[in-house]
Amino acid sequence: METTRHPVVMIGLDAAEIDVINRLISEGRLPHLARLRQDGWCGKLRADPASFLSMVWPTFSSAQPMGHHAWYYNKLWRPERSQLEYVSPDWLPIGNFVRDLPPDLRVAVLDLPFAADAPVGLNGLYLNGWQCHDDFGKQESPTGLRAELERRHGKPRMVPEVFGPQTTRTLRELRAMVCASDAQFGDVCRDVLGREAWDLFLAVFGSTHRGSHYLWDLSQVDLQGTDPEARRELEGALAECFESADRALGRILELVGEEARILVFALHGMGPNRGWFEYLPRLLDQIHRGGGAAEPKKGLLFRLKKVLPWTLVRQVTRRIPHSWNKALVPLWSRRMYDWGSTRYWALPTDHNGYIRVNLEGRDARGIVRPDDLPRVYEEVRAGLMSFRDSTTGRPIVSDVVLTDQAVGKDAPRRDQLPDMVVLWRDEVSVADVEGVTSDRYGEIRWGKGGRFPSGRSGNHTDHGWLVAKGPGLAQGNSEDVHDIADLIPTAFRWLGIPVPSHYVGRPIPGLTEDDVEAVAKEAGSGHRG
Known part of the structure; x- marks a missing residue:
């Protein structure tokens, strides 16, 4: 040395x-x-x-x-x-x-x-x-x-x-x-x-x-x-x-x-920036609804947060103390969904997609039994991989990676991490498609040429x-x-x-x-x- x-x-x-x-x-x-x-x-x-x-x-x-x-x-x-x-x-x-x-x-x-x-x-x-x-x-x-x-x-x-x-x-x-x-x-x-x-x-x-x-x-x-x-x-x-x-x-x-x-x-x-992470919640809701469960119900504060323009939200949050911002996050997030009927959901992210399973015995309001976890993983993975550009038929997802494989099932802080990570196909942008379609889960349309809610052109x-x-x-x-x-x-x-x-x-x-x-x-x- x-x-x-x-x-x-x-x-x-x-x-x-x-x-x-x-x-x-x-x-x-x-x-x-x-x-x-x-x-x-x-x-x-x-x-x-x-x-x-x-x-x-x-x-x-x-x-x-x-x-x-x-x-x-x-x-x-x-x-x-x-x-x-x-x-x-x-x-x-x-x-x-x-x-x-x-x-x-x-x-x-x-x-x-x-x-x-x-x-x-x-x-x-x-x-x-x-x-x-x-x-x-x-x-x-x-x-x-x-x-x-x-x-x-x-x-x-x-x-x-x-x-x-x-x-x-x-x-x-x-x-x-x-x-x-x-x-x-x-x-x-x-x-x-x-x-x-x-x-x-x-x-x-x-x-x-x-x-x-x-x-x-x-x-x-x-x-x-x-x-x-x-x-x-x-x-x-x-x-x-x-x-x-x-x-x-x-x-x-x-x-x-x-x-x-x-x-x-x-x-x-x-x-x-291909923009797909901003649309992951819509894709997951579609799969959740088509997979034998009702569409996840969302809490009032969470729905209000989603409806308000980002420019307005950020203009407010940037002017209040950081400690206030920290206190607001638990308030709207603890009621993001009706946890009694939500099996999985999209976590906040700005690049790849992060998915959390509401797991019994790990999450305080968990409903998915541990022995059902492989089936849920496959439902989500197969569902996301099935979505394609509704015009060209090109797939939009490159892979859905299990966190257990990415960091190791026995990693010291595995339980704090998302359970799945969605990797998007780099050559396909949200702005270039009219919407997506799946043989099993139907179609989601948003119109070609739209701009991203974040306003970011780079990622x-x-x-x-x-x-x-x-x-x-x-x-x-x-x-x-x-x-x-x-x-x-x-x-x-x-x-x-x-x-x-x-x-x-x-x-x-x-x-x-x-x-x-x-x-x-x-x-x-x-x-x-």
Whole structure:
């Protein structure tokens, strides 16, 4: 194991799609990332299992897989209460690598997404909720850090996400906000980096995530009457967001010494939004009704929530304290359905479809007997696989994965997870079809050309990536795919400290001095294996 302690600088570009980066680098528009890739070691990252792509950061932060931390979305089902809740360390403790660092290490962590709580007794600085894409509250250590940074740099330019229909005006405002946020967060990072020689500095840009969701393409806005110049501006907006992040990255790296090891990364990427997850409840209701049971009855608050426009709901929720939002979720979710007649239902999600079975003995109001579970699984799987584009006959579902197979039936927190995950066919979009039909469950129509309730034109891919540079590290490109849980153990190795035994992630081969020396020795001996 390495004994030399290297300062470590980790910069996350949240959900920055590698295909976009490759294109912009080839066009000469991301000079700082291009230089880093030329001088460093490039590799690929994936979340495991890829079926739970909506929530990747807890796997990174804890160096443990989904079955161990069970944080699959921003709101989780609590089976013992039959309701949804935001994650809280009071009932679902989530590991955070910062707690495992030796007390003598000086650490600065800025905007680590979905950090459930700020570590107590941190030897350094900890800031969250400045410009994260996902609004998960605000944390700071020491107290007063946020106010100090606001005095020096102004209030955060990034505002909470507003779901719902978009317009050319809102997209232009979003582009301006993202670029301004990049510049401001770059200043904040330089401010913190310049204060002292940190052993570990970690910062994550949330702007690439926000911009990629809404500026991926113009499919979710009405372009009628838009002048050509405004349209060209919007068509180039995503590239501008990546360029502004690259400029900020370059300014940050100016302050990094030659003795440091640098890791720039994205845990996942972005591609076109196909929109199917928003229609999963309708598909499941159709199967539920056709499978010998009545259509699930829905509670009043849940029905009201579904009827109100997302823009109105989000305009309200973004203006009330985060604690109020957390309190509202259990109120409407505990009566989502009549649990006495509901065998399965769709959990909230924003990518793949999540399905929960109302299981007797596990869920507080469970009605499905454990020995009936295989039959229910097959009913749902066969039903979803039977739906096809009503015009072309193309299937819309690629697969329905059992969570027991994806994470293991005996995973420590298996009971907190959905029971099935729906994988959609990537080549079929909701907006391109008139509706779907099933030989057994009939037809559901919604009309071609509609826009998604979320207003998002982009959604996630599993295209994670990393670039590493520093003393003792090799240069080049690796085609090997590494788990996102391996990044923190790699940083621990660079810091010259042991990787905790409870981590499932391991240091990435090729990114330690031991590995580089072994490769050099093998090359010198002429051995090719």
